[in-house]
Amino acid sequence: MSTAVTMERFAEPSPRLKARIIGVFYLLTILTGIFAQGFVSGRLVVDGDAAATATNILTHRGLFQWGFAVYLIEMACNVAMTALFYDLLKPAGRSVSLLAAFLGLTGCVIKTFSRVFFIVPLFVLGGAPYLSVFSVEQLRALALLFLKVNDRGAGVALVFFGFYALLTGYLIIRSTFLPRILGVLSVVGGLGWLSFLYLPLGHRAFPYVAVFVLLGAAALIVWLLVFGVNEQRWKEQASAVGEWRS
């Protein structure tokens, strides 16, 4: 027997609005990542040349600091996207969605941790008195070492983002409220990131994987921003698994 009862609840935003907010955070994650990696790190860090890297960093100190700030904004947006996507994809599979969220969060934490090694060279090269026992060449080598650690850390994080994309893609395919093709693109992109399980392969494949992932991400972002999700179907799927009460 079903009985109508009155209960109190806080108004939750609609699934479509949630999807659009995720789209905004996803877009910010991609744009900030491209800026910090492509226009700052890629321009200033010269692979294998400690002297040139040190000169670039000290000459463009302001840009380097901007890059650091933008890297952290990227991670804050990535964490937000991960948390909110978990909520949106829960009707397609609660446990898988939770697992995906924790894998994504692990990637974000590793990448945030790595970013400390991005900014430390500025202090190593900045003439701190407590480092005066090292020669200029040694400090430059130390700075490049830290930048390498930052790079490798980001590479390790990509493996977790790969697993995250695989599971998210699987959930999108299983869902009835997002187009399946977006899930397929996510799965293929995730497999690409898994090339970082072997770092030399990952670095070699990076340009191709990155382009494919960017295309997939662009499709998903546009869909989320323009269409959001099919609200009716989201509610039906959520009701079926007890995640939604009308």
Next chain:
Amino acid sequence: MSIGTVDESQRKAAKVAGFAYLITFATVVYVNFGIHDRLIVGTNAETARNILAHERLFRIGIVGDLIYCAGVIVLLTTLYVILKPVSRGLALLAAFWRLVWVLMWLAMTLNLFDALRFLNHAEFSQALGAERVQALASLYLGTRFEYYYVGLLFGALASTVCGYLWLKSHYIPRSLAVFGVISSAFCVVCTLVFYIFPNFDKIVNLWWFDTPMGLFDIALSFWLLIKGLRPSEAAVPTTQAI
């Protein structure tokens, strides 16, 4: 279960959150001012001498930092339990951002172990010379500053979201919640500006970045312990079939 009113799990979580806030605050104050500020002072050699002469105290400081981390994990869990009925997605987001904060703190604590390893293992001094080893130890101790300010952005973002959820829920007085939102958002802005303009601390002292947010945490912890959560008037009645 009614989610507009406060249920038993939220009430219990509020008490635990109040304790967790106070314990973590007391721990971090003791470790920073009672231990680190006493030992990590002066030149590389002086810092090294202090740490080696008071190694046990230094290790107690590390344990204190780990207790702080455990306390923050308790805190983020209890805040999630309390604020989940207000907005599931935002409560989870705040928990995730606070988790990044505490993991940065953990990384900062690991640096203390690294510095200690440099100083009390003779093979490093033999290979690199005492002065360089002391400088490397100072570098590790110094990078704690970077870890702190990287983590602070995420801690302040979490606190801003929680402040908004407190405001929306009416579980605590509106003025307290508004103060929470403003003080935490202020910390977010200061931290971001500080990343880009390191001399910003000459305009706004570093203490002012997070002190207002800390005051909010203390006020909130006392409120939760003494008054607890009050039933929300912000919830809207809905009809549901059971």
